[in-house]
Amino acid sequence: MNIPPIGIGIVAPSGFGRDNAVIERGIASLIAQGHTVHNYFEADKVFQRFGGTDEARLAQLNAAASDPRVQVVMALRGQYGLTRLLPRIDFARMADSGKIFVGYSDFTVFHMGLMAQTGAQSYAGPMFYSDFGTAEPVAFTQHDFWRCLQGPRHVVRACVSGNPQLEVEGTIWGGNLAMLISLLGTEWFARIDDGIVFVEDINEHPYRIERMLLQLLQSGVLARQKALVLGDFSGYRLSPADNGYDFDAMLAYLRANLPIPVLTGLQFGHTPQRVTIPFGARAQLVSDAAGFTLTMSDYPTIAHA
Numbered sequence: 001m002n003i004p005p006i007g008i009g010i011v012a013p014s015g016f017g018r019d020n021a022v023i024e025r026g027i028a029s030l031i032a033q034g035h036t037v038h039n040y041f042e043a044d045k046v047f048q049r050f051g052g053t054d055e056a057r058l059a060q061l062n063a064a065a066s067d068p069r070v071q072v073v074m075a076l077r078g079q080y081g082l083t084r085l086l087p088r089i090d091f092a093r094m095a096d097s098g099k100i101f102v103g104y105s106d107f108t109v110f111h112m113g114l115m116a117q118t119g120a121q122s123y124a125g126p127m128f129y130s131d132f133g134t135a136e137p138v139a140f141t142q143h144d145f146w147r148c149l150q151g152p153r154h155v156v157r158a159c160v161s162g163n164p165q166l167e168v169e170g171t172i173w174g175g176n177l178a179m180l181i182s183l184l185g186t187e188w189f190a191r192i193d194d195g196i197v198f199v200e201d202i203n204e205h206p207y208r209i210e211r212m213l214l215q216l217l218q219s220g221v222l223a224r225q226k227a228l229v230l231g232d233f234s235g236y237r238l239s240p241a242d243n244g245y246d247f248d249a250m251l252a253y254l255r256a257n258l259p260i261p262v263l264t265g266l267q268f269g270h271t272p273q274r275v276t277i278p279f280g281a282r283a284q285l286v287s288d289a290a291g292f293t294l295t296m297s298d299y300p301t302i303a304h305a
Helices: 020-032 054-066 082-088 091-096 105-118 139-150 177-183 206-218 247-257
Strands: 007-011 036-039 072-075 100-103 122-124 153-158 166-176 195-202 227-234 262-264 277-279 282-288 291-297
Touching (some): 054 072, 054 082, 054 091, 082 105, 091 105, 100 105, 105 166, 139 153, 153 277, 166 277, 195 206, 227 247, 247 262
Parallel strands (some): 007 036, 007 072, 166 195, 195 227, 227 262
Antiparallel strands (some): 122 277, 282 291
């Protein structure tokens, strides 16, 4: 895919990269594609399970936001750590930088904080370590990201049966379900009305997924939305205590009790093949018996990054 050369800044606001060879391979891959890479993560400054001390990780974000050579700031990886930084992130500075901030999983709290504090948009998209540094990169994931960056629209299609038929428009937002729940009641939980919510998670049992979605319902969030779209939920194991309560049983309960349509089949989450979603974009969701199409527009692209 032909895209203009861009400057990509790598930051580690959450976890660290355990294998420097992976990082070097990812940098070489991006350079081979014609881009420049500015790596703000320093492996020798890893602290505990984090990509540096809180001060160092905050400094990485600030340095990338201030660097005029950088158009896209990409998280090294997820795991945990951004929650510790939230009170100290200057989101106005992030928004004013004009950079496109990219990541998912733990980076969900950055998306939400940026939107809540400034109204600025970002990308729920690939991570540098697992999506560009891996020995066998997934072409679909990279190509979808590049397509999204080019704009001016980004279209995601899913061939899946069993979803309700509908056509709605609204602001697309969401991300990792556990991280969304962790922000409820804080100043970093963005108030978005008439939205299309997408969620995903890893290692979360169906009953815990249900419980978190009910918390979104009981807090009044879901009633203000147009639709809920479920991405990938994997990595859990059922036990005898479930007694037939599995993901399908949970889905049936949600569809019977939530006030908005619930769709499945979004290719997003902790899975190698993953779409990019511009968080905060204008979106149209059209679903029929054959699947659904999600069309997103009015979001930042490299044309004006």
